[in-house]
Amino acid sequence: MINCQRVFKRLAGRNVLDGVDLQVTRGETMVLCGPSGTGKTTLLRVISGLESIDAGRISVDSLPVHSGSARSLKGKVGMLFQHFNLFEHLNALDNIALAPRQVLGLNKAAAHRRAAGLLDDLGLGDKGGHLPAQLSGGEKQRVALARCLAMEPSVMLLDEPTSALDPARTSQVAALVSRLKRDNVATVIVSHDPQFGAQVADRMMALDQGRLVDLDDELPCCDLVAGSWPRVAAALGEWRPAPALHARA
Amino acid sequence: MLHYDFDWSILLRPQFAELLVDGTLRTLALAAVAGALSFVAGALLALARTSPVAALRWPAELAVEVVRNVPALFWVLFFYFVLPELLPPAWGERLHTWPDYVFAAAAMGLALDNGAYLSDIMRNGMVKVSRGQREAAANCGMSVWQESLCILCPQSLRTMMPAIANRMIHVFKNTSLCVAISLPELSWATQQIESITFKGLEVTLLATAVYATGSLSLAWALSRCFPAPGLTTPWGDRHV
Numbered sequence: 001m002i003n004c005q006r007v008f009k010r011l012a013g014r015n016v017l018d019g020v021d022l023q024v025t026r027g028e029t030m031v032l033c034g035p036s037g038t039g040k041t042t043l044l045r046v047i048s049g050l051e052s053i054d055a056g057r058i059s060v061d062s063l064p065v066h067s068g069s070a071r072s073l074k075g076k077v078g079m080l081f082q083h084f085n086l087f088e089h090l091n092a093l094d095n096i097a098l099a100p101r102q103v104l105g106l107n108k109a110a111a112h113r114r115a116a117g118l119l120d121d122l123g124l125g126d127k128g129g130h131l132p133a134q135l136s137g138g139e140k141q142r143v144a145l146a147r148c149l150a151m152e153p154s155v156m157l158l159d160e161p162t163s164a165l166d167p168a169r170t171s172q173v174a175a176l177v178s179r180l181k182r183d184n185v186a187t188v189i190v191s192h193d194p195q196f197g198a199q200v201a202d203r204m205m206a207l208d209q210g211r212l213v214d215l216d217d218e219l220p221c222c223d224l225v226a227g228s229w230p231r232v233a234a235a236l237g238e239w240r241p242a243p244a245l246h247a248r249a
Numbered sequence: 250m251l252h253y254d255f256d257w258s259i260l261l262r263p264q265f266a267e268l269l270v271d272g273t274l275r276t277l278a279l280a281a282v283a284g285a286l287s288f289v290a291g292a293l294l295a296l297a298r299t300s301p302v303a304a305l306r307w308p309a310e311l312a313v314e315v316v317r318n319v320p321a322l323f324w325v326l327f328f329y330f331v332l333p334e335l336l337p338p339a340w341g342e343r344l345h346t347w348p349d350y351v352f353a354a355a356a357m358g359l360a361l362d363n364g365a366y367l368s369d370i371m372r373n374g375m376v377k378v379s380r381g382q383r384e385a386a387a388n389c390g391m392s393v394w395q396e397s398l399c400i401l402c403p404q405s406l407r408t409m410m411p412a413i414a415n416r417m418i419h420v421f422k423n424t425s426l427c428v429a430i431s432l433p434e435l436s437w438a439t440q441q442i443e444s445i446t447f448k449g450l451e452v453t454l455l456a457t458a459v460y461a462t463g464s465l466s467l468a469w470a471l472s473r474c475f476p477a478p479g480l481t482t483p484w485g486d487r488h489v
Contacts (some may be wrong), residue, residue, distance in 0.1 A: 050387065070384075081381060088382070
């Protein structure tokens with residue numbers, strides 16, 4: 001589903017992505033962790049076609065991805081942005097219904113039905129008429145998530161999906177990720193929340209100096225656990241992968 | 250001190266009144282056509298100037314700089330006198346003999362001048378819409394056109410409109426420049442009546458009142474239709 005081969009990306013004089021190889025299959029959920037500034041968001045952006053790469057190949061569902069191909073993917077790769085990026089002039093319902101109408105050609109009633117259903121699923125059934133400025137951080141995040149889901153993507157990229165949520169809402173997002181898995185959506189999640197990661201991940205990886213580290217493979221000999229990377233070390237302490245879900249792509 | 254005898258009755262003489270009414274209507278028509286054309290020109294230039302394609306961006310930047318740094322009167326004269334000479338002789342001849350060409354040349358000159366300024370206003374309005382929203386639109390699969398129409402324009406127009414309204418008032422007042430190509434608009438009518446009657450003050454004061462009333466009405470209407478967000482009106486209302 002997602003296939004990255006030897007992907008290089010240089011930003012501000014350093015290799016943010018240094019030969020990244022990554023495969024994520026249908027229905028698989030991969031959680032990507034690592035300290036801030038290590039290129040996790042950049043990896044999501046290059047997979048979604050919002051950012052160019054210097055070398056390597058990326059494909060989604062066998063379609064090649066390159067800079068500027070974000071539009072041509074037609075919402076097939078949904079991305080939940082860290083800062084939500086909601087359309088400020090549209091209420092929650094229209095934020096979600098706009099792309100299905102414009103890109104998928106749904107009529108207004110059908111697009112609004114789909115948007116209202118997603119808002120209900122995410123516990124925002126009564127917020128459809130609210131503008132983004134009238135929503136809390138957590139509510140904005142769920143509207144942004146619903147906007148992606150409205151396009152029925154085959155790949156979801158979630159950048160810190162629980163950063164603005166309380167524990168109850170975090171469980172709601174975890175349930176939603178489980179639903180994505182059931183719907184055979186390949187999901188990559190950037191998260192600093194170890195509990196959430198443990199709850200949803202089939203596979204947990206980290207980006208360290210531009211390289212992907214499979215935490216399960218590297219754990220026994222990885223000096224990260226020694227304390228050089230406290231958050232990941234903490235995450236590793238919490239994480240117990242279920243063997244049945246731990247198949248590599 | 251010279252003594253001047255005001256004779257307001259000349260304004261009521263049928264031939265002069267007709268000249269003034271025709272001139273006023275032509276001034277309004279010219280302002281409307283030039284304003285609409287300049288809006289289109291400004292939007293196209295602004296889109297080109299914000300385009301990621303350098304081949305669109307640089308020519309648009311150059312065009313705006315050239316147009317903006319030359320007086321509006323020059324562009325009116327250019328379209329009336331110079332453009333027909335630059336075209337193939339048959340086309341130039343057709344323009345010269347087209348009775349409405351003086352109006353068309355005036356409209357194009359004013360529109361080009363105003364379009365350059367409008368493109369600046371529109372470009373600034375467009376870049377105020379966050380890059381994140383544009384990326385979200387791209388990620389949803391929306392085309393550049395859909396993004397512009399559904400995301401950029403609705404948000405940026407609201408912040409741009411007060412400045413655009415100012416430029417439209419300029420266009421209305423700049424119609425008086427077209428007296429230079431003998432377009433029978435209000436200023437031309439004023440000059441005609443003065444040269445016949447030698448009663449310049451009456452007719453000039455009337456024209457001044459017409460321009461002031463037109464500008465104030467336009468400013469009032471635009472400020473009511475497109476209030477500037479966050480500003481307080483002279484009447485104490487605060488727009489949100």
